[in-house]
Amino acid sequence: MPVAEADVIAGPDPEDACCFVREHAGNRLLQLVGGCTIDYQGRAKSQLASGERLILLKPDGTLLVHSDEGVKPVNWQPPGTTTTADVRELDGDTRLIVTVERSSPDEIVTMAFDRVTMACAFDIEDWEDLELLGTEEDIQQLLRLHPDLVEEGFEPYDMELDRRRGPMDLYGHDVHGTRTVVEVKRRTAGIEEATQLARYVERERDKHEEVRGLLAAPDVSETAHKYLRDKDLEFCELDLDRLMPKVPQLHATQETLGDFG
Amino acid sequence: MPVAEADVIAGPDPEDACCFVREHAGNRLLQLVGGCTIDYQGRAKSQLASGERLILLKPDGTLLVHSDEGVKPVNWQPPGTTTTADVRELDGDTRLIVTVERSSPDEIVTMAFDRVTMACAFDIEDWEDLELLGTEEDIQQLLRLHPDLVEEGFEPYDMELDRRRGPMDLYGHDVHGTRTVVEVKRRTAGIEEATQLARYVERERDKHEEVRGLLAAPDVSETAHKYLRDKDLEFCELDLDRLMPKVPQLHATQETLGDFG
DNA sequence: GCCTAGGTCCCGTAT
DNA sequence: ATACGGGGCCTAGGC
Structure with missing residues (x-):
């Protein structure tokens, strides 16, 4: 469903969500909202049990995972990552698995969705630099x-x-x-x-x-x-x-x- | 338009967007995508000329403004802010103006939209704490x-x-x-x-x-x-x-x- | 409230 | 690549 320059799909099944991620990752600003577990392995290691989060994947390879609180993402990756999406059987369910990885340092964030509430993709063009005063x-x-x-x-x-x-x-x-x-x-x-x-x-x-x-x-x-x-x-x-x-x-x-x- | 637990409106006019913000700010995770200028005044001061950005307003009062690049939001506010939305005439156009403010320190972020591409609101519940290893x-x-x-x-x-x-x-x-x-x-x-x-x-x-x-x-x-x-x-x-x-x-x-x- | 210390800090910049 | 310093740093823990 095209919404101005935005594509939005509501409650996609894992296959549709997987296609959507593959289509837009690295090109447009991709957003997923849904329940997922998140594992991170790299400079440190982290695990996050299932809960609802908002995932942002910027065209430059930045990953942000936000929960309902606070400024800092609960998981993230800096620019330069590559994204892969797959559908796998897990605990008898078909799940969307999204991984975001980079090298030097070798790091990987793995998100396993038990449900995707919404997926969006849009182009946002921002040519302007912030002018900061008082530094x-x-x-x-x-x-x-x-x-x-x-x-x-x-x-x-x-x-x-x-x-x-x-x-x-x-x-x-x-x-x-x-x-x-x-x-x-x-x-x-x-x-x-x-x-x-x-x-x-x-x-x-x-x-x-x-x-x-x-x-x-x-x-x-x-x-x-x-x-x-x-x-x-x-x-x-x-x-x-x-x-x-x-x-x-x-x-x-x-x-x-x-x-x- | 209800999308599972998500409300999405595409390309709303300023009045609709304003209502939408007023309705959901402070309750649900509110998201705006669109072209806007952003001014910040507080511990420092910043100005950002018109460009397309993604704005997140969490129920706890956190504000995040993301451009198409990088981990760090271009503007933000920590939890505890209050949001107001208004429609004003600016340069002969009717615009949505969203302000996010807090006290101690006194700070305010003002966003003036020249266009709202999309507005979403959803509940995300996340009861889980991150388990971080290797600190x-x-x-x-x-x-x-x-x-x-x-x-x-x-x-x-x-x-x-x-x-x-x-x-x-x-x-x-x-x-x-x-x-x-x-x-x-x-x-x-x-x-x-x-x-x-x-x-x-x-x-x-x-x-x-x-x-x-x-x-x-x-x-x-x-x-x-x-x-x-x-x-x-x-x-x-x-x-x-x-x-x-x-x-x-x-x-x-x-x-x-x-x-x- | 102040203050210290940590962070997967990020990020720019200089070497 | 490494290293140092700034950040509207944010955030947690003490006092």
């Missing part, structure tokens, strides 16, 4: 443009050079000319972020006399703050309410610059 | 049972006590009676995992005379290995091919134990 990268660039928001007198080194200096978010010198490493975070920094900064600063302190380390974030956990003091590092509070509104302008100017660069 | 927790427990696989003569302290000792995966003493902290990883350990161990060991070394630190993983990155040597820590190679087959047994015995505990 760490955005904040980083804003601080490059307005280094005083990090600290009065802070001057970051040039971006091109920074690349060769390693993975540090910002690197420059403070008002007294002291080398200063800045790690930027878009949300409350925890112990892990503090350790990350410590690692970068440690490397620099091996090479140079005096190096300051700043963790620039909207907030820090107490544990992280203690750790920073311990390691002679500093926390630098970022006022996101002031910074975020500047981001759209940043993106606008970058688009303009893109015409020349 | 870090599994490996940890195997090593507790067979501590020689960590190192000849290693003896981990009791699990109950370990809880109070902090977040360390394993804590015990080696064949010479030296305190030993073990951080377990299920895959190649990188610099971050090495730093994590270093942090735990540092705390223990503040309190005790001599403390060893082992990073137990199937492999280590070169950088991480250097870091370990630097900090006087050690790498302990895990043979996953030997360990993983033991996991099913572990789970089986734990189920049995569960009957008594």
